[in-house]
Amino acid sequence: MARPTPLSGFPELLPQARLVEQHVLDVLREVFELHGFSSIETRAVEPLSVLLRKGEIDKEVYGVRRLQADAGAADGGSGDDLALHFDLTVPFARYVTENAGHLQFPFRRYQVQKVWRGERPQEGRYREFTQADIDVVDRGTLAVHHDADMARVMGEALSRLPLPGVTLQVNNRRLVEGFYRGLGLEGDVLTGSIGATMRAVDKLDKVGARGVAGLLAEAGLTQAQVDGALGLAQVRAGADDLVAAVRDLGVSHELLDQGLEELLAVLTAVDDLPADRVAVVADLSVARGLDYYTGTVYETRMRGWESLGSICSGGRYDSLADDGRDVYPGVGISLGVTRAIIPLLARGAVRASRPTPTAVVVAVADEAHRRDADRVANQLRARGVAVEVSPTAAKFGKQIRFADRRGVPFVWFPGLDAADGHQVKDIRSGEQVPADPASWLPPAADLRPSVVAGDQA
């Protein structure tokens, strides 16, 4: 078999890079669980009819079918075509309606899984990638303090990850829609002149203010309306100056007031995040494209890596799920783990200190003494030290080079009899000292591979 080539858009990590990903996932899990989120996983496939409910996404979807399907074994008996999920929100909504009778509401869940999209691959865009989502969903209504909570929990997680500092940009669709109504526009977030304005402003990054102005004029807005919409989209503010910045634009509407209050509540409640790691700002240009958010929306950019776009996005759905009897409003935020870390790994901005969990290689003097080496290894493992026994009984110099090549810091030389004691060598310094397998521990910094951001390295 010839050497296979990678599939574009389906990234795979070498062991040392995988250690970085594992560290990121460990931190996320720890923070999410400290905040009372339960882990769930949903199956990788959904009936196509479930996936298509969200809108026009069929271009991006991977269909799945048994290559030798037979009539007697329809796929799950649903008679429906299956496809790989393209996010974790749609499957979560389906899970909630399917299991509502077994869940306690408000239900806080985190979900870390791969998703698949048939998009054209490019940096920061993959066909298979890992997302880490938190959402809270309630039955009937969901209090607005949860909107702040999602930003705070994900902000805390981001602050503890080996990433550059981030800016978490928050907006509120009610604020924007209310402002547009105050300008005299009509429709809703998807239709009419309001919908057209939302779509045009969403292109601000790509086409600039002049380009957006042109699109808005084409959509029939007056110059005053164009100026108002662009003025709102240019507002960047914190909790202190948000209200003044919006009021200065001279537009008023009841829905605007409600949205402004909700947005201010989010900004006010996140003041305990470390601002050097996670700055939370109101950015009134954030629109989240065609997604069906109804209130708070979030985007997140890594400082110095803005070209990757938003690595962590979400918002509030007043109807995340609906089982025909109850409605389930939700709010959540999703971190694109692969999207954030693969570019950092590729440019050396984050790395693991060694490629293997192993802290110690136990040398084997000859094959007759391999069981003795195994026993030493088990003594060390019982205290949490990751140990490999040398795969060969080659000369000790060769066994040391084996450890060195894989970045293992210590080599252990078992005593061959009672008179001949154990010794351990730090192969970085060359220092070799007597050691007791019943009590020796490596320095804490060497016990596990550590993960360091490039600017801390």
Place this chain on the structure above:
Amino acid sequence: MARPTPLSGFPELLPQARLVEQHVLDVLREVFELHGFSSIETRAVEPLSVLLRKGEIDKEVYGVRRLQADAGAADGGSGDDLALHFDLTVPFARYVTENAGHLQFPFRRYQVQKVWRGERPQEGRYREFTQADIDVVDRGTLAVHHDADMARVMGEALSRLPLPGVTLQVNNRRLVEGFYRGLGLEGDVLTGSIGATMRAVDKLDKVGARGVAGLLAEAGLTQAQVDGALGLAQVRAGADDLVAAVRDLGVSHELLDQGLEELLAVLTAVDDLPADRVAVVADLSVARGLDYYTGTVYETRMRGWESLGSICSGGRYDSLADDGRDVYPGVGISLGVTRAIIPLLARGAVRASRPTPTAVVVAVADEAHRRDADRVANQLRARGVAVEVSPTAAKFGKQIRFADRRGVPFVWFPGLDAADGHQVKDIRSGEQVPADPASWLPPAADLRPSVVAGDQA
């Protein structure tokens, strides 16, 4: 939307059951890393040509295609059809050949991922399920002590899981093939009278000794050969009596001697496993069907749950991978995590002590004091306590019932001013005591949900 129905063969867990699965995966990871295995993940899809190399498995495979594929964006540029992987061995072999220049050999890796098979669903058989694999692969040759190592590492992991005790059954294909050659049979493990005999003996569980004898007679074996093959398949032995049990059958062949020596080495090297949890025996009926193993083979059955079949299987491939220049022999073993735990969960033989990570709910006297509750929660979280703040400022009785319904053991009542101190209530005993948010910790047993096997519950 009507309530959706589950897809048969695609199991999903409720949060309390998911905690059991997480615990199992945590233990596996810990044991594998203590033994120096590196984590990798491979993409979910492989080119169909890679999957089909292993043999006649196309009936079980799920094909994957972009629903709106266009000529300008072929799948990964390979021009090849894609399918979901059905195990982790074939993708690992592909990963090794693709990345051989970046790996240190012998390379020890663990891999815990979902796999997909289009089989008819039944208990212990799923269409989507999680496997946990360990393998070691080398370039050129791989020493036989690794065969014992795989059994020992997986045995240690199994001994620490909340499963019933298991029997790890080991056999050796060289032993069996050599024995059959000594009987005068011909061909190899897949062809001729040796292949026919292997396939017939593999059915011993289903058709019994008389059924196998019939199949062997049909295949043209003499009565002496039938008796010999059945005699071998009935051998169950430990390190002490294996050699005598095989020699008593009166057959000799060089390949038999080699296989017997290898099998004895495995049995001898696992004597440090706790026998009450993991009994390791030679079972000379274990054949592993049509898999291309060349030496050691493993199967594992849970005591009292034998009807589930083997939950943990594997073996040695003298050519796990081959990149046209080098050959990569490997040995490994794969635990069917879903297969082992879903039946146990379904019958209550294992459970988590509560459905959520949360140990404490902080009560909210009124919405004006929510930020105070948030601060208490953060103080507790800083010491590793999982905390939720009450979602409502309802009457305290209702907030206590909220905690009780989700199995949270403690409710915290923040002091409303300096004179009014904090209190914490254990809602199981009803005991309520003053507590300091800067130092209080729950009893260690309540800090995290625990997982208990039914027979220990």
